Amino acid sequence: MSRGTARPTTPHGAERVADSAVGAPSAAVSAAHLRLTTRGRVVLWLLAATVVALVTLLGSQASADGPVTAQEVQRHVVQPGETLWQIAESVATPSQDVRDVVVALVDLNELPDAGLMAGQVIVVPAR
The missing domain is CATH 3.10.350.10 (LysM domain)
Incomplete structure (x- = not known):
C-alpha cells in the first residue's frame, strides 16, 4: 500500500458509516420525512385547543338589537x-x-x- 491510498482507521467503524452515507441516496430521502416528537404533538394539541376556544368565545357573542326601553x-x-x-x-x-x-x-x-x-x-x- 502506498501512502496516498491508505485510509485512516477510526475507532468503532466510523469509516464504514461515512462511506454508506455518501453512497446511499435512501438515507437522504428518509431524513426528509417529518416526524413529530412528543413535544411537537403537545404544541399542536395546544394550538388546536386555542383555536377552538377562540372560535367558541368569539362565535357566541350576541349582538344587541338596540337599546332596551325601560319598563314602567x-x-x-x-x-x-x-x-x-x-x-x-x-x-x-x-x-x-x-x-x-x-x-x-x-x-x-x-x-x-x-x-x-x-x-x-x-x-x-x-x-
Whole structure:
C-alpha cells in the first residue's frame, strides 16, 4: 500500500458509516420525512385547543338589537290569600299568556319560586 491510498482507521467503524452515507441516496430521502416528537404533538394539541376556544368565545357573542326601553313598574303589596297567578291575571294584557306573565314576575322580582307571603312587596308592570 502506498501512502496516498491508505485510509485512516477510526475507532468503532466510523469509516464504514461515512462511506454508506455518501453512497446511499435512501438515507437522504428518509431524513426528509417529518416526524413529530412528543413535544411537537403537545404544541399542536395546544394550538388546536386555542383555536377552538377562540372560535367558541368569539362565535357566541350576541349582538344587541338596540337599546332596551325601560319598563314602567309599580309597587304591589301582597294581600292575604293573594297568589302570583291572580296578580299576573290582573296585569296581563289580553294578548299575553298568564303563564308567561307569572314567569316574568318571578324574574322581575328575583323570586326563588312563585310562592308569596302576605305583606310582601313586589313590583309589577304599570297598567
